[in-house]
Amino acid sequence: MKLTEPQITLIEETLVLNGLNYDDIKLEVTDHIASEIEALMEDNTHSFEENLKIVFEKWAVQLKPTTYGLWLGYAYSGPKMVMDKMANFTKSELKWGLLLAFFSTLIILLLYKIINNVDFLLVLDAMLKKLLIVVILTNIYFRITLFKTKVKTVYSTLFNRRFYITLLFSIQIAFNIFRIVPLNKSLEVKVLTLVLLLIFVMYCINSLRFLHKHFKVEKKLSPSIS
Numbered sequence: 159m160k161l162t163e164p165q166i167t168l169i170e171e172t173l174v175l176n177g178l179n180y181d182d183i184k185l186e187v188t189d190h191i192a193s194e195i196e197a198l199m200e201d202n203t204h205s206f207e208e209n210l211k212i213v214f215e216k217w218a219v220q221l222k223p224t225t226y227g228l229w230l231g232y233a234y235s236g237p238k239m240v241m242d243k244m245a246n247f248t249k250s251e252l253k254w255g256l257l258l259a260f261f262s263t264l265i266i267l268l269l270y271k272i273i274n275n276v277d278f279l280l281v282l283d284a285m286l287k288k289l290l291i292v293v294i295l296t297n298i299y300f301r302i303t304l305f306k307t308k309v310k311t312v313y314s315t316l317f318n319r320r321f322y323i324t325l326l327f328s329i330q331i332a333f334n335i336f337r338i339v340p341l342n343k344s345l346e347v348k349v350l351t352l353v354l355l356l357i358f359v360m361y362c363i364n365s366l367r368f369l370h371k372h373f374k375v376e377k378k379l380s381p382s383i384s
């Protein structure tokens with residue numbers, strides 16, 4: 159038995175009341191719940207409202223308010239399924255960010271040892287900072303763009319939550335708080351600073367990846383929100 163539009167709307171409204179106001183996940187969950195209710199209505203004589211209650215009781219664990227502590231912030235909570243997804247993104251980002259930064263640093267240090275010239279580090283430092291400027295300006299542009307959108311996704315939420323941290327570190331980099339070359343421009347290299355700078359570059363680029371995913375969802379949902 160196919161559900162009517164008002165019934166599907168009621169499912170969506172109930173999900174929002176349970177804190178699930180992320181359009182990307184809400185769309186998937188609405189489809190799952192609608193299918194489960196349709197199956198139940200084929201097998202029993204209960205009303206739509208009764209079957210709705212039965213199905214939502216099954217989803218109660220996934221909709222339970224949850225927090226992930228340091229991974230997402232102790233003060234930040236939401237439905238378990240949303241927080242799980244955000245936490246998995248954060249853990250994966252940290253793992254791959256550290257791995258890529260480590261190998262990138264090894265390659266840079268190997269090249270530096272072969273070239274043995276401080277100018278190599280100075281050029282690298284300038285290139286990384288220019289790349290960050292481009293990425294940050296792009297982030298600012300899309301942060302403004304997100305104010306106009308009616309769609310809220312896990313991806314846009316992650317992007318918005320990290321935007322000000324990104325901006326803060328960018329200002330520090332602009333004022334040369336992070337330097338991979340000592341002030342005396344000796345042949346030494348600040349390895350830890352280099353690693354941190356590379357991690358931050360990847361962090362910023364990953365923010366743009368979240369944006370890309372958000373706009374894909376927004377494009378998919380555009381017929382229903384226009």
